[in-house]
Amino acid sequence: MEEINDVIVVKLNRTVAAFLRQSNTIAKAMINFRDADAFRSKCIELQNVALEALERAIAAREAQTAQTDRIRALEAEVAHLKSWNAERENYELKKCGEGSIAYMLKPEKRGSEPPHWLCPNCFATGQKSFLISTGKNEGRAWSYKCFACGAMPSCWPTPQWDRTA
Numbered sequence: 001m002e003e004i005n006d007v008i009v010v011k012l013n014r015t016v017a018a019f020l021r022q023s024n025t026i027a028k029a030m031i032n033f034r035d036a037d038a039f040r041s042k043c044i045e046l047q048n049v050a051l052e053a054l055e056r057a058i059a060a061r062e063a064q065t066a067q068t069d070r071i072r073a074l075e076a077e078v079a080h081l082k083s084w085n086a087e088r089e090n091y092e093l094k095k096c097g098e099g100s101i102a103y104m105l106k107p108e109k110r111g112s113e114p115p116h117w118l119c120p121n122c123f124a125t126g127q128k129s130f131l132i133s134t135g136k137n138e139g140r141a142w143s144y145k146c147f148a149c150g151a152m153p154s155c156w157p158t159p160q161w162d163r164t165a
């Protein structure tokens with residue numbers, strides 16, 4: 001972020017330097033004018049130069065703000081990915097019924113966590129989403145739902161550490 005700010009500061013310094021050079025040239029010309037119309041014309045020219053410099057400074061500031069916002073968003077995304085990459089290592093893919101799969105905590109990572117299943121679709125996209133029982137059964141399996149992606153796998157019996165490890 002410092003590099004981008006440095007680039008913007010250089011642009012602003014160039015804008016200010018150009019403004020000072022132009023305004024100095026115009027002011028020198030104004031000193032020699034005795035004609036009121038010529039003087040007024042140079043005043044307008046000076047105002048235009050000042051206005052242009054101000055507009056460039058505002059544009060540079062807006063660009064800086066946009067880039068800073070983008071960098072913050074990317075930093076947050078990187079932090080999320082780092083966190084998720086660390087957490088995903090705690091899980092492994094397991095069978096959770098006939099034809100259904102889900103992620104479960106590895107035995108050494110369970111600690112005091114209650115048994116739970118994570119949606120494999122959401123897991124693949126970097127999102128931790130629990131499979132929640134709908135309370136309905138389908139044949140001998142129970143219907144579960146991922147409220148993030150809408151997947152509804154049939155699982156059996158319920159998430160249990162001892163039976164699924």
Ligand SMILES: [Zn+2]
Pocket residue numbers: 119120121122123129146147148149150151
């Ligand atoms: Zn899902």
